[in-house]
Amino acid sequence: MKDMEQIEEMLNYYIDGELDERKSNEVKRLIDNDKEIYGLYDSLKRHKNIMDAVPHEPAPQGLCDNITAQLEREILLADTGIYSHSAGRRHLMIRRLMTAAAVLALAAVLSTVVFDIFVPKSSRDQILSNTFRKKPIKQVLYEKPFAEPPVEDKKIVAVKPIDIPFVAILTLKTNNPIEVDWLVAKALTTTNLFSRTTAIDRQAKNVRYAINCDNQSLANLVQELSFVWPQCTETKIDIGTEQMGKYITVSNISAEQAMEICKAEDFGQRMRIAADLGIINKFTSPDMLDRLYAAKSIDYDSLISQKPIITSTEKIQSASLPADDNTKNATLTIIVMSE
């Protein structure tokens, strides 16, 4: 029995081709000469043939994909041997960090949204200030490029209001219009304002000049025009107000008064001077003086005085025009009328 088992093993080696040539020849001779051994060999061979005939079953579709997918999952979950090299580890680390960053960012956004929705703003500020032990920082809309110098005690300086341009109509009535016209033209030329004269309208009985210049030039012009006054029988100046087309009229104005108005520091002062002079001149008109002197039988000539001018300290100081007045526009219309 033991021998048969050994023979069977030997026959299996023979069938499987695992014997060397010498042993193989011995077994072959044994098979050929012994019917029982041949029967066993034949049986083993037939079973072997049956097993060999069993078809191979291929792997199911998608097995490779499943394996690679599982590999990727495993790589994400744990450090594996295949990805222990630096590139793979770096790649894996980057992916992990990105995933973690994305999760954190999402959590932060969600927390902010929830906090914003459920906590009112006042409570929110209080919570934040209590949490961080500091005042909430004001929102800075812009950042100054340089550090601010230390704040000094600044004196409060009144800001000058935007001045209203000087608008005036100077009417000169004369018996000698040609000479007055010539003197006006000369004054314009002397003060270099002839080129600034925007219009010269010569009618049968009057000549009209329209001049646009700065206040300083206007003052110079009025000063030059002082030579015209002796030639005039009646003078009048209309000073424009804030309302379009409304004027303060100063009748019987003297050259000095006109000068004073022109040198006024601002519109308000100009209006005050014009109004004052308008009232004064009205009550000191030649007719009124004549009536007054006749009634009182006073020496007429001794009482004739110069036209009054306002000579307060304020006015003297304000006579010097500030430098920025040069930029102001002044419009003067001079009308020379013949009697």
Added chain:
Amino acid sequence: MVKFIQEQLKNSGFNISIDEATLLAQARAGNMESVERLILKYQDRVYNTVLKLCGNRDDAAELTQDSFVKVIQNLKNFKGQSSFYTWLFRIAVNATLNFCKKNSRINFQPLQSEPDQELKKQLKDYLVDKTSPQPPQVAAAKELHELILKALEKLEPQQRAVIVLRDIEQMNYNEIAETLKIEIGTVKSRIARGRRNLREILEGVI
């Protein structure tokens, strides 16, 4: 890409010239394309062996997948003392045997249909009466496949492993010894006993 390689390998019947050492080196360096090539090269053989060992297609697919994953994850530990082929099969067979041990009642898939009388008669003629010289009709029958699986199921796991590796995977004795990490004498005795038992089982069925 995977499908393309799959087609190429199928068309060439695995005879495609792929330097396995290069593939292994590239796979070890993390080249997924090389990993896929290795999988495609061996997946059918591993699956077929595992299926014959465990007898269930679903389990076989899962065990094959796990085995490949384990192999690729441990590629850096592969020293090359044995061939990649035997190393891969060792892992697959051990995983399958462990699985079978844990699930003592192996879930062999039931036969779709009992082999018909004609097939039984042909098989008996061929194996017992020895009147038929060749088994073409018998071998071609799908039921035979199921019958062999059924017979293998009744073998001891260790015997089943050597029989499958020898008669199904066509490994030689040295490869089987290397794969199962056993002595070659043990391989010989297990093969002899396994075949004897299988023969008795088959003859009992028919």
